[in-house]
Amino acid sequence: MTLEAEKLMNVPTIPAPATALPPASSEVHVRNMDQYKALYEQSINDPETFFGEQSKALSWDRDFDKVLYHVGNNFSDSPAWFVGGKLNASYNCVDRWALQTPNKVAIIYEGDDAEKGYSITYSELLVRVCQMAQLLQSKGVKVGDVVTIYLPMTPEAVISMLAVARIGAIHSCIFAGFSPGAIKDRVIDSNSHVVITCDKGYRATKVIQTKKIVDEALESCPDVKTVVVINRDPSSPFPQNPERDVIYPDAAASFKSYCAPVPVDSEHPLFLLYTSGSTGKPKGMQHCTAGYLLGALLTTRHIFGVTPDDTLFTSGDIGWITGHTYAVYGPLANGATTVIFESTPVYPTPTRYWDIVDRHKVTQFYTAPTALRLLRQYGHEIIDKYDLSSLRALGSVGEPIAEEIWEWYFNYVGRGRCTVCDTYWLTESGSHLVSSIPGVTPMKPGSAGLPFFGIKPAIVDPVSGHEITERPAEGVFAISQPWPSMARSIFNDYARYQDTYLKPYPGFFFTGDGASIDSEGYIFIGGRMDDVVNVSGHRLSTAEVESSVLDATMDGESMMTECAVVGVDDEITGQALVVFAVCEPWLKDDIASGKKIPQDISIETILIVRKEIGPFAAPRKVYLVDDLPKTRSGKILRRVLRKIVAGEEKQLGELSTLSDPSVVPALIDAVKNQK
Numbered sequence: 305m306t307l308e309a310e311k312l313m314n315v316p317t318i319p320a321p322a323t324a325l326p327p328a329s330s331e332v333h334v335r336n337m338d339q340y341k342a343l344y345e346q347s348i349n350d351p352e353t354f355f356g357e358q359s360k361a362l363s364w365d366r367d368f369d370k371v372l373y374h375v376g377n378n379f380s381d382s383p384a385w386f387v388g389g390k391l392n393a394s395y396n397c398v399d400r401w402a403l404q405t406p407n408k409v410a411i412i413y414e415g416d417d418a419e420k421g422y423s424i425t426y427s428e429l430l431v432r433v434c435q436m437a438q439l440l441q442s443k444g445v446k447v448g449d450v451v452t453i454y455l456p457m458t459p460e461a462v463i464s465m466l467a468v469a470r471i472g473a474i475h476s477c478i479f480a481g482f483s484p485g486a487i488k489d490r491v492i493d494s495n496s497h498v499v500i501t502c503d504k505g506y507r508a509t510k511v512i513q514t515k516k517i518v519d520e521a522l523e524s525c526p527d528v529k530t531v532v533v534i535n536r537d538p539s540s541p542f543p544q545n546p547e548r549d550v551i552y553p554d555a556a557a558s559f560k561s562y563c564a565p566v567p568v569d570s571e572h573p574l575f576l577l578y579t580s581g582s583t584g585k586p587k588g589m590q591h592c593t594a595g596y597l598l599g600a601l602l603t604t605r606h607i608f609g610v611t612p613d614d615t616l617f618t619s620g621d622i623g624w625i626t627g628h629t630y631a632v633y634g635p636l637a638n639g640a641t642t643v644i645f646e647s648t649p650v651y652p653t654p655t656r657y658w659d660i661v662d663r664h665k666v667t668q669f670y671t672a673p674t675a676l677r678l679l680r681q682y683g684h685e686i687i688d689k690y691d692l693s694s695l696r697a698l699g700s701v702g703e704p705i706a707e708e709i710w711e712w713y714f715n716y717v718g719r720g721r722c723t724v725c726d727t728y729w730l731t732e733s734g735s736h737l738v739s740s741i742p743g744v745t746p747m748k749p750g751s752a753g754l755p756f757f758g759i760k761p762a763i764v765d766p767v768s769g770h771e772i773t774e775r776p777a778e779g780v781f782a783i784s785q786p787w788p789s790m791a792r793s794i795f796n797d798y799a800r801y802q803d804t805y806l807k808p809y810p811g812f813f814f815t816g817d818g819a820s821i822d823s824e825g826y827i828f829i830g831g832r833m834d835d836v837v838n839v840s841g842h843r844l845s846t847a848e849v850e851s852s853v854l855d856a857t858m859d860g861e862s863m864m865t866e867c868a869v870v871g872v873d874d875e876i877t878g879q880a881l882v883v884f885a886v887c888e889p890w891l892k893d894d895i896a897s898g899k900k901i902p903q904d905i906s907i908e909t910i911l912i913v914r915k916e917i918g919p920f921a922a923p924r925k926v927y928l929v930d931d932l933p934k935t936r937s938g939k940i941l942r943r944v945l946r947k948i949v950a951g952e953e954k955q956l957g958e959l960s961t962l963s964d965p966s967v968v969p970a971l972i973d974a975v976k977n978q979k
């Protein structure tokens with residue numbers, strides 16, 4: 305075991321604060337550790353009975369014939385859950401509450417301008433979802449078609465997702481920070497013919513020309529025949545294409561306020577969500593209807609303790625999985641209220657989150673350590689004047705939460721009363737894999753806690769591929785049994801799904817992360833073992849950034865012959881990207897003759913990545929170097945680059961595999977000279 309892992313494991317256990325207990329009246333929540341243990345055992349040893357029982361939390365149009373159908377005992381194939389069942393996700397998230405409690409608030413919208421917020425009740429949500437659904441049908445959208453959604457955090461994003469689900473189509477949300485190049489790739493890969501977007505987005509007073517970005521992307525997507533444009537600011541014009549654009553809400557207003565949901569099979573795809581992996585090509589992770597929805601519902605209910613009386617505020621964007629599961633499907637499937645927040649945590653002041661919690665009496669708050677690190681810099685005194693007593697659980701997601709940030713969150717936001725749910729999961733898992741449960745499982749700062757129902761973790765030896773059963777243990781974090789909300793495929797590429805998740809460690813589902821587990825079964829996530837980096841909670845593949853650098857041109861000519869992108873630690877964003885690039889000979893000549901200045905080339909490269917992928921992917925620094933550290937077989941040793949940027953050139957480790965060790969001092973000099 306490494307020193308780091310040992311250090312983490314000496315963390316004292318903090319009992320789950322009793323005040324964080326969910327209401328005792330609720331039948332559905334786990335109440336104590338013994339009950340958690342009993343339910344957990346059953347979920348692992350007899351998943352059919354356990355999930356068969358839990359599935360009653362959903363409304364079904366046709367009962368299923370079998371809870372779990374899985375060929376073989378291990379992960380040679382992806383599973384099918386609730387086989388033969390039929391249901392509709394929008395019915396489960398909207399109709400059943402609109403029929404019972406029509407005036408209950410479903411969505412609280414908090415705009416960039418704090419004055420411009422408003423609420424939508426479940427009955428209003430039903431009307432809007434139905435009208436949008438009919439609008440899409442009128443444009444030819446059918447069961448199984450993919451509809452792309454490129455929208456900021458607005459109620460219309462939620463309405464669009466649910467409208468697509470209502471008619472049995474498949475939504476593919478693209479994070480609204482992505483640039484035209486990335487949108488184009490995702491629209492083409494998903495074979496999407498319809499895009500839903502808006503005229504403008506707003507972020508800390510900045511106006512984003514969302515429609516313009518989409519128009520640029522669609523220049524290379526001739527198959528897109530319809531663009532539904534949410535017209536958020538009717539007072540100012542935006543670029544329109546009359547043959548293709550349909551303006552919302554005008555075009556939806558002529559439709560009936562109700563249309564029946566289309567029941568689909570349990571395994572019917574609900575959505576695609578593109579995420580980054582080891583290679584440059586993003587993967588369209590494909591989630592199914594019943595298993596995903598049940599995972600979202602159960603984790604929101606059992607981990608966050610959400611009841612229909614609660615208001616959950618998830619700050620994660622709907623362009624990522626956290627927004628899908630915990631801003632949309634989880635809270636709405638439970639009949640709760642969700643806060644949809646379009647701005648930044650520091651606009652107009654760094655108390656924006658606390659102000660929202662106070663005004664709306666938020667019961668569960670869910671954010672990422674990167675936001676907490678930023679907010680902590682402003683001191684805790686500014687939080688103290690807010691009434692945060694409504695809070696019962698505090699969630700954290702996306703990266704490990706460092707002990708000092710955990711303590712700050714626990715003491716100043718939770719005021720020592722709320723459980724910190726350090727939720728570990730990933731796009732592929734659909735819902736939480738590991739977390740503390742408020743009022744039930746004790747917490748260990750630094751550990752994500754214990755596995756959720758149905759999640760059987762395995763620590764695998766990366767070399768032998770065998771499970772390490774003794775405790776404590778450290779290795780690859782894998783899962784050894786299917787769970788309902790796991791992604792079923794990569795869109796149109798099941799072979800890549802198998803290669804990425806099922807084949808690296810046969811018999812297990814590979815998460816991509818390393819982890820340790822202590823003698824009590826607490827899980828400590830170590831971080832990605834592949835070339836995925838996490839910048840401000842945004843998952844990026846270094847290969848994707850590398851390919852945009854290699855595609856970069858200047859004066860019509862390619863700029864770089866080769867490059868390597870590495871993730872380095874960053875105080876606020878968690879990780880940041882640093883590029884090492886080797887210029888083409890013509891560019892080297894221009895630099896040598898003084899025709900071009902290296903700094904301009906670095907800036908140009910950063911701008912190209914911003915343009916190709918999105919502003920959130922902008923590298924912190926581009927170093928122009930003569931060569932990269934490579935093995936004799938040509939593999940770039942990124943580890944060496946990471947150490948050099950971190951100033952740890954004394955700890956470069958084994959360098960005998962380098963084909964030319966003299967590149968190392970040259971790289972150290974380049975980094976020093978280009979500070």
Ligand code: WTA
Pocket residue numbers: 579624625626700701702703704705726727728729730731732752815816817829831832838841842843
């Ligand atoms: C990382 C986000 C440590 C992990 C839901 C994972 C975490 C990747 C945690 C998935 C956590 C997520 N502690 N690391 N609590 N939660 N991660 O797909 O490396 O955007 O593989 O899903 O984030 O990122 P993704």
